[in-house]
Structures are given as C-alpha cells and as structure tokens.
Amino acid sequence: MKSWKKLLALSVACSSMLISTPADAAYTLNDEVANPPAALQMATQIGLLKYENPALNTYMDKDAIVVLSFGTTYKDQRTKSIDATANAIKAAHPNAKVVTAFTSHIVLKHIMENEGKCDYMTPEQTLDQLKKEGYTRIALVSLDVIPGMEYKYDVALFHEYKTQFKKMTLATPLMYWQGQEEQPDDVMQVMQSLHLPAYKKGTAILLMAHGTPDPSNAYYSVMQEKLRAMKRNDVHIYTVEGWPRLEDWAGKLKMHKVEKIILMPLMMVAGDHANNDMAGDEEDSHKVILEKMGFKVETKLQGLGENKRIRDIFVERANEAWDALVK
DSSP states (O other): OOOHHHHHHHHHHTTTOOEEOOTTSOOEEOTTSOSOOHHHHHHTOOSSEEEEOGGGTTSOOOEEEEEEEOOOSOHHHIIIIIIHHHHHHHHHOTTSEEEEEESOHHHHHHHHHHHSOOOOBOHHHHHHHHHHTTOOEEEEEEOOSSSSHHHHHHHHHHHHHGGGSSEEEEOOOSSOOBSOTTSOBHHHHHHHHSOOOOOOTTEEEEEEEOOOSSGGGGHHHHHHHHHHHTTOTTEEEEESSSSSOHHHHHHHHHHTTOOEEEEEEOSSSOOHIIIIIITOSSTTSHHHHHHHTTOEEEEOOOOGGGOHHHHHHHHHHHHHHHHHHHO
16 A cells, blocks of 8 residues: 555645655645745645744844743642643753743633732733844744644744744644654653553543544544553543543443543643533532442542653653754
8 A cells, every 4th residue: 555645745746736744744845846825835834833034034043932821720730730841841941031821811811810910921912022022033832732723823823923033933732743654653652641540440541631623623532542552441531622522431431330430631731621520519520420320430630731741742842843943
C-alpha cells in the first residue's frame, strides 16, 4: 500500500500544487508552485506556526513568551496548574520575558470582582502592551489540551498580530501530532504521562475531558485507542460537552460487573467542571449519578498542570516555539 504522503503528493500533483515536508513538521509549498494564492499558503500552515515580517527585519531583537490559557476562577488551581506551568517555561528561558494571558473574559471579570485585583490580561491586551514596551519577537505558547476551538482562538490571534512584530511563532497544544508518518505521537506521550492508578479487577477509571462541538472532538477516540495500546482497557474517556458522554460508558461498565469507578479530570485545571460536574454533591453530578447506579465512586481532583510530566511536555512545546523564533 502506498504511504499517505505518496498519495497526497499524487493527488496534489494532479492540480499542479506540489507539497513537501520540511524537518520542522509544517508543510510548505514546493518551489515549482508559481505565485501561490494566500489561501493555498495558509492551507499548508499546520503544526508549529512561524511568521517573519521583512518590513521589520532591521529592528533589534527583544524577545517575549506569551503563555495562553483559558484561565480558571479557582485560585489554587491557577497556582498549582497554570502558574506552575508558566514558571517551568520561565525557568527554561530565564533571559526572556514570560507573561500569562487568559483567553476567557468571563474568568478575568470573575477574578477582578471576587479577588479585588487581576494579574492577568487578555491576549490582545498583553500583545498590545508588549508592543508598547518594544518587544519585537513573540513566541505564543498554548496551554490547550487539544487543537479545538480554544486553540483556534490562538491561531486567529497569531494571524491577527503577526505583522505587528518582527517575528512570531505559535506552539502546538499539549496533543497535536498522533504518530502520523515521520511525526511524533503526542497523544501516546501524554497518555503515558498520566498519573493513572494501577489496574485492579472490578475497578474502572473514567477520565473526564471537556469535549467540543469542533471536529477535533475526535482526538478523544485517538486517546482511547492509545490507552488500549497501553493495555489499559480499564481506563475510559468521556466528556462534559462532547462525545462520548458519561452515559455511553456507565451502562457498559455495569454489564461488565465493574463495582468501583475512579473519576479523574483530563483537563488542564481541576476547576468548575471537576469540582461540580464531576465530583459535586448535586443530583446531576457524575459522582451522584454513578452512585445511584450502585457503583462505589472515588474522585481524584488534580488538574493536568499539577503533573510535572505534563508540565515538562508544555516546556517542550515552548522550546519548539522558542527555537523557531530565535534561529
């Protein structure tokens, strides 16, 4: 069977638009493509994004890293997950200014109203401020788990602001590549980095992810397949706002005579979804629903950002964006 790259090259060649794969895993148009339109150029921009503004190439280099997070209203989780990850990135890049911006305006408003002050700004406010301070090269680092709707915001931000700086890069989220030909397997790396309880007969582990109406919701199926490859058939992923849902697993686990379920969030922070939707005491919480079905339920409230292995992966993503920025 021909590889997907050969098939891709063949199909694209038929329309005289050849594509090649450089070492950095993004796709660029072949030199044989004359005067490619902007839409075609943008279509090839996958993986780590990079833009250099030739009009500003005489400007001095002044570098900053902007860590992009949805944010959380849970102060302890900001410290344990988001700030801890940003600090790990800062430690890896001591000579760069590292700032964190929250994409959720609702979270920013809640922090200001309930804590009296807010040390974070929106990404737009952050980039405007960095420009005023004379920063010319910006590496954007996303703390998103998958390339879903939130990551699309980051991509849109990159394209909106890239021409205002000498150079800008955007890192991929925690999980992007899935082990395609010559690409890393981010999904397997993350699944192997989770703090999963040891297998125990009669016990199942349910990982609660956020879910999205975006087609990137399919990443959860890839995660499930990687868990199967790890021989962790006792671990199942469900979502709050996507597919699969809790009910897609609960009945199956009952039929397989599972007696105990461990609930864990598969989210950057153990915030509102984890504390209320998953582990709350309300009638519609996942814990209560499962208990009513006869399961013994244990909850573990730890965000991905509290896991050093996960933080290290985000540092890897930041390093990739940084290397593309300064080379």
